[in-house]
Amino acid sequence: xxxxxxxxxxxxxGSRRTASRSGSHWDGNQQAAQLSESLPILDIxxxxxxxxxxxITFDHVSKVYPAQSNKPALNNITLQIYAGEFVFLVGxxxxxxSTFIRMLIREVKPTExxxxxxxxxxxxxxxxxxxxxxxxxxxVFQDFKLLPNKTVFENVAFALEVIGKSRHVIKTQVPExxxxxxxxxxxxxxxxxxxxxxxxxxxxxxxxVNRPPLLxxxxxxxxxxPQTSRGIMDLLERINRTGTTVLVATHDREMVDNxxxxxxxxxxGHLTRDxxxxxxxxxx
Amino acid sequence: MSSLIYFFxxxxxxxxxxxxxxxxxxVTIFLSLLIIGVFAIGGYIIENIVSSIESQVSITVYVSDNxxxxxxxxxxxxxxxxxxxQSVGFTTKEEALEKxxxxxVSNPEIVDQLDGQNPLPASIxxxxxxxQRVEExxxxxxxxxxxxxxxxxxxxPADSLKYGQKTVEKLFSxxxxxxxxxxxxxxxxxxxxxxxxxxxxxxxxxxxxxxIAIMRLVGASNGFIRGPFLMEGxxxxxxxALLAVISLDLLRRFALPLVANALTWLxxxxxxxxxxxxxxxxxxxxxxIGLVGSSLAMRRYLKV
Numbered sequence: 377x378x379x380x381x382x383x384x385x386x387x388x389x390g391s392r393r394t395a396s397r398s399g400s401h402w403d404g405n406q407q408a409a410q411l412s413e414s415l416p417i418l419d420i421x422x423x424x425x426x427x428x429x430x431x432i433t434f435d436h437v438s439k440v441y442p443a444q445s446n447k448p449a450l451n452n453i454t455l456q457i458y459a460g461e462f463v464f465l466v467g468x469x470x471x472x473x474s475t476f477i478r479m480l481i482r483e484v485k486p487t488e489x490x491x492x493x494x495x496x497x498x499x500x501x502x503x504x505x506x507x508x509x510x511x512x513x514x515x516v517f518q519d520f521k522l523l524p525n526k527t528v529f530e531n532v533a534f535a536l537e538v539i540g541k542s543r544h545v546i547k548t549q550v551p552e553x554x555x556x557x558x559x560x561x562x563x564x565x566x567x568x569x570x571x572x573x574x575x576x577x578x579x580x581x582x583x584x585v586n587r588p589p590l591l592x593x594x595x596x597x598x599x600x601x602p603q604t605s606r607g608i609m610d611l612l613e614r615i616n617r618t619g620t621t622v623l624v625a626t627h628d629r630e631m632v633d634n635x636x637x638x639x640x641x642x643x644x645g646h647l648t649r650d651x652x653x654x655x656x657x658x659x660x
Numbered sequence: 661m662s663s664l665i666y667f668f669x670x671x672x673x674x675x676x677x678x679x680x681x682x683x684x685x686x687v688t689i690f691l692s693l694l695i696i697g698v699f700a701i702g703g704y705i706i707e708n709i710v711s712s713i714e715s716q717v718s719i720t721v722y723v724s725d726n727x728x729x730x731x732x733x734x735x736x737x738x739x740x741x742x743x744x745x746q747s748v749g750f751t752t753k754e755e756a757l758e759k760x761x762x763x764x765v766s767n768p769e770i771v772d773q774l775d776g777q778n779p780l781p782a783s784i785x786x787x788x789x790x791x792q793r794v795e796e797x798x799x800x801x802x803x804x805x806x807x808x809x810x811x812x813x814x815x816x817p818a819d820s821l822k823y824g825q826k827t828v829e830k831l832f833s834x835x836x837x838x839x840x841x842x843x844x845x846x847x848x849x850x851x852x853x854x855x856x857x858x859x860x861x862x863x864x865x866x867x868x869x870x871x872i873a874i875m876r877l878v879g880a881s882n883g884f885i886r887g888p889f890l891m892e893g894x895x896x897x898x899x900x901a902l903l904a905v906i907s908l909d910l911l912r913r914f915a916l917p918l919v920a921n922a923l924t925w926l927x928x929x930x931x932x933x934x935x936x937x938x939x940x941x942x943x944x945x946x947x948x949i950g951l952v953g954s955s956l957a958m959r960r961y962l963k964v
Contacts, residue, residue: 481877503882510879521874534871538880540663586878 437489467642514583518598573604670888689900692849699842727810857953897950
């Protein structure tokens with residue numbers, strides 16, 4: 377799987393289809409195809425930048441792990457990420473990127489400060505609501521987290537099954553999203569029959585199959601070669617163009633420098649830089 | 661509804677994943693419920709026996725065949741006048757034979773072998789309002805001169821008085837022992853069953869660690885994550901309980917008549933409703949053990 381594949385029609389139309397559904401009700405192949413004819417593909421420049429409502433707000437957030445009480449993992453972070461943004465979160469290992477992401481999906485709670493996702497305060501959120509928060513945040517990880525004994529289709533379907541979606545929804549949405557990530561021909565393969573890049577596409581497909589408004593990726597290209605990484609980033613960019621807010625934690629310098637998106641830099645728990653159209657900026 | 665089917669499917673997958681531990685927990689539940697059931701049914705039967713004997717804490721005064729009606733009437737009046745006596749009845753020789761015949765259901769031929777003779781004496785049956793005072797009443801009767809005259813065995817009047825106080829006391833202490841042992845055994849068995857279920861569910865959780873992590877990630881609700889494990893624990897328990905009920909029923913059908921025949925002098929009775937009640941209670945208890953065991957495991961190994 378390389379770049380060129382996305383330029384071909386199936387993947388392309390997939391992207392258009394996804395574009396069409398942002399903001400419109402969407403329930404089936406036919407309707408989607410119709411819509412995709414009528415709506416233009418959003419260009420990068422058309423994507424709403426810093427427009428209106430913040431999706432994520434960190435308000436003086438600190439996190440201290442009990443094991444290292446003298447060295448906070450995150451120290452007094454305040455920032456906002458708006459709907460439709462594509463944000464890179466950069467920093468060395470141990471700079472707090474993963475803690476940042478784990479707090480977003482409320483795997484850990486901040487020691488101090490407040491985190492708001494879509495106006496909901498995660499620090500006071502009742503634990504039974506957490507699953508509903510996570511349904512609105514797609515997650516992609518470096519190690520893919522696919523189930524080895526399930527096929528590609530089943531892996532993606534699993535995400536819908538366990539939140540109680542009907543079989544009908546699963547049958548229509550899963551092939552759709554697999555077409556979007558360019559794996560329409562590999563539905564019945566198992567993860568170990570796929571390349572690393574393809575596995576990451578499955579994992580992305582699983583993250584977005586429920587159409588979350590926010591997609592969070594923790595080192596999505598950490599295990600992949602540069603060319604494959606480029607393909608994954610292209611895919612993330614296309615997902616972003618459909619209106620999904622995308623947050624990518626990475627230390628892939630080349631990627632960040634090439635894409636020129638908003639960059640949030642963390643260094644030993646401190647927020648050191650937050651710039652639009654930024655670069656990676658750390659000396660390696 | 662669809663998620664119930666999903667839980668069911670998942671718990672069946674869990675069965676095949678850990679066959680040995682699954683069998684282990686089913687067998688322990690089966691054994692503990694079987695023992696509980698045996699004690700419950702056995703206890704119930706003994707309780708029945710005791711209460712039937714207790715209600716028989718009566719004094720039977722055997723009367724000689726030659727006794728005159730007037731004397732019998734006089735003795736009856738005398739006994740009726742004693743304070744702890746509730747009622748006095750009279751059993752004729754024929755009635756005594758009839759009673760004997762009906763108590764010998766298992767081999768009625770005995771009665772037929774009597775060749776029309778009736779060796780049984782007539783008797784005065786004394787019911788007491790207070791079973792504790794049986795001794796006192798018996799002595800009063802033994803001291804009565806009419807009784808000494810018309811009793812069945814005038815040479816030895818005390819032998820013509822029968823009362824079962826000692827049997828009752830022995831049985832009472834026996835049932836108490838049985839009850840204590842039963843409660844201790846049941847507690848132990850429930851504990852073992854809980855440990856086994858706990859362990860089985862722990863293994864099931866460990867085997868599905870990856871799936872659980874992903875379920876959490878994509879926002880499966882806590883109930884949905886826990887469902888298959890609760891279902892698995894409940895299914896183990898239900899299977900164990902069903903096996904226990906089946907075995908108990910087999911025991912009741914084939915072993916109980918043997919016991920009843922060996923102890924013909926004791927009224928071994930068991931009503932169908934009681935039986936169904938015990939079976940139902942066993943199944944509920946099994947379900948309870950299964951659910952509690954798997955909840956305990958989830959509390960420790962499945963943080964959601």
